């Protein structure tokens with residue numbers, strides 16, 4: 540990866556099965572960038588994110604994310620790519636039968652953390668970042684939607700990601716809570732130099748946090764009115 544670039548797609552075609560969803564995508568995202576990803580339903584936002592987290596393979600052009608070559612990446616290396624990414628999706632996907640602490644421990648153990656002391660320190664550390672240290676022993680159903688989403692963000696922060704990908708992270712939240720969640724993601728992008736990409740339909744939240752906008756439209760990725 541050259542310079543500050545953390546995601547770089549050049550001349551990439553994105554397919555779902557045989558259907559070409561986005562063609563000739565040229566997207567560059569630098570460390571610390573905060574990017575809104577917009578577009579109508581079915582326009583390809585999730586497909587674009589899937590390419591970045593290695594869930595959709597590419598065969599044309601060049602693609603890099605977090606130092607991995609997305610065209611050449613072997614299946615066995617995809618978990619290592621994912622460790623460089625924090626993934627925050629709309630349906631919170633916390634394990635409902637475990638406490639906040641156990642949810643975080645589960646991901647740490649799955650990503651190679653072994654030392655109990657380091658695990659408990661990191662748990663406190665990420666919960667502190669999202670303002671939820673006091674909720675460490677709570678079950679997900681004892682938390683509000685916004686608090687659950689903060690736990691998901693804490694979970695995404697565990698391995699110090701270089702990129703956070705969020706797909707409709709405010710989809711289940713009221714406007715005030717949505718603003719809090721986006722504020723938190725914005726702070727993370729500024730303080731940790733983490734690139735944050737948020738796919739959303741929520742124009743209220745985009746207006747509240749004006750930033751770079753990338754749009755999926757008519758099979759292309761467009762920025763400032765032009766195909767990128």
Ligand SMILES: Nc1ncnc2c1ncn2[C@@H]1O[C@H](COP(=O)(O)OP(=O)(O)OP(=O)(O)O)[C@@H](O)[C@H]1O
Pocket residue numbers: 555556558560578579580581582583584585586587755
């Ligand atoms: N697993 C799949 N198999 C086949 N086609 C798919 C698959 N997933 C998505 N598609 C198709 O690819 C296109 C892009 O879908 P995608 O989910 O990327 O859009 P989106 O912009 O994220 O939409 P939304 O805002 O509704 O989430 C759509 O035409 C969709 O029907």
